[in-house]
Amino acid sequence: MKLTREQIDYIFDFVKKHYVEWYDLQVEMVDHLANDIEKIMTENPKISFENALDRAFRKFGPAGFMEVAEQKMNAIKKSYFKYIFQEFKYLFLSPKIFLFLFSWYLFYSFLFHTSYKLYTIVFIYLIITVIPFYFLVKYSSYLRKKKKIIKKYIWRKAALFKLPQSYISFSSFNFPYKAL
Amino acid sequence: MKKKESIKGQLRAVVLQILTEKKESYAYEIIRIVKEKTNSGILITEGALYPVLHKLEAEGILSSQIKNIGNRNRKYYFLTEKGKKESALHLESIREFIRHLNMLLNPDFKHIYNETYTRTN
Numbered sequence: 340m341k342l343t344r345e346q347i348d349y350i351f352d353f354v355k356k357h358y359v360e361w362y363d364l365q366v367e368m369v370d371h372l373a374n375d376i377e378k379i380m381t382e383n384p385k386i387s388f389e390n391a392l393d394r395a396f397r398k399f400g401p402a403g404f405m406e407v408a409e410q411k412m413n414a415i416k417k418s419y420f421k422y423i424f425q426e427f428k429y430l431f432l433s434p435k436i437f438l439f440l441f442s443w444y445l446f447y448s449f450l451f452h453t454s455y456k457l458y459t460i461v462f463i464y465l466i467i468t469v470i471p472f473y474f475l476v477k478y479s480s481y482l483r484k485k486k487k488i489i490k491k492y493i494w495r496k497a498a499l500f501k502l503p504q505s506y507i508s509f510s511s512f513n514f515p516y517k518a519l
Numbered sequence: 520m521k522k523k524e525s526i527k528g529q530l531r532a533v534v535l536q537i538l539t540e541k542k543e544s545y546a547y548e549i550i551r552i553v554k555e556k557t558n559s560g561i562l563i564t565e566g567a568l569y570p571v572l573h574k575l576e577a578e579g580i581l582s583s584q585i586k587n588i589g590n591r592n593r594k595y596y597f598l599t600e601k602g603k604k605e606s607a608l609h610l611e612s613i614r615e616f617i618r619h620l621n622m623l624l625n626p627d628f629k630h631i632y633n634e635t636y637t638r639t640n
Contacts, residue, residue, distance in 0.1 A: 347591050363594070366585055367546065370593045371565065374547040399565050410570035414577035 342373055346388055350376075353392065359404050364411065368404055372396065526561050530571045532613045533563075535598075535606035538581070543597040546572060572596060580605055 342350075347369065354368045375395035380386060386394075396403070430436065446463070450456055526533075537549055544552075550563050575581040580602035585592050598606060 342590060344590055363585070366592045367569070367594045370545065370591055371547050373591055402566075406566055407569045407573075411573040414570070414574045418577040418579075 342377060342388075346376075347373060349388075350392065353396075354404065357396075357403050357405075359408060361408075364404075364408060368407075526563065527567055529613065530563065530567060531575070532610060534568075534571055534575065535580075535602075536610060538596065538598050539603075539606055539610070543584075543595045545593050545595050575602070 350369050350372050351365065354365050354372070359365050359368055372392065372395050375398070376388070376391040379391040379394055380388070400406070450459060453459060533553060534549060537552055538544060541548075541552075546565075546568055550565075550568060553561055553563050572581065576583060576596070579599060581596045582599045582602075583594050583596050585594050587593075
């Protein structure tokens with residue numbers, strides 16, 4: 340007994356109505372319910388589609404999908420914390436920090452000797468403010484384009500700091516969905 | 520017996536074992552395999568399996584891929600390279616634990632186990 344396209348769409352709406360906003364979790368829950376409904380309907384051909392759906396959903400218990408979604412969110416949050424901690428560790432234990440301190444030393448010694456103190460400060464200030472702003476604007480327009488294509492994923496919802504990747508790169512983090 | 524609680528703790532090992540054998544699988548199939556292999560002795564509930572799968576995925580032991588199967592999409596899980604190593608270690612430690620538990624729970628077992636052990640070596 341195979342379900343029709345309309346019935347799959349109906350289950351999709353059903354899952355959405357039960358507060359599963361995220362596409363990856365929706366796919367998983369819809370597939371699970373569809374499998375269960377197919378099994379129930381082959382064992383018991385007289386049962387209607389709605390009744391079979393109701394019976395399949397009841398197996399999730401009184402909390403429905405909420406518990407599954409909540410636990411998934413917790414698992415992802417934990418892994419995000421781990422990635423951020425790794426990046427911080429990398430940042431403060433790498434030679435980058437010495438390069439940073441050395442550049443500040445050069446900057447101050449330059450200020451100490453030059454006679455154009457104000458100009459240098461203004462120039463450096465402009466660089467520090469303008470460049471990140473430029474990247475921020477570029478990144479947000481890139482995100483806006485991408486948003487139209489990619490549906491909501493629970494992975495994104497659980498991200499603690501939605502910083503541009505140029506600031507903190509999740510180098511070890513690969514987006515887990517290859518085929519969509 | 521409180522079967523439900525004892526399987527909940529070992530669900531991780533069950534999932535890892537099935538994925539080692541099957542290369543890739545989806546949640547509903549894992550539930551079905553467990554039911555078939557144990558002659559309906561162990562029935563995993565939906566609410567228990569999904570959190571385990573998601574946790575393993577977040578830890579990087581499993582990875583997943585969404586594939587289209589005719590009228591719908593299905594999310595397949597498989598072991599990553601890191602996961603293969605860790606699951607072998609995890610399963611070995613679980614097997615050892617079960618062997619020791621058996622020694623404690625049935626007094627004859629130690630005798631039988633020692634006999635077979637010395638015979639094979």
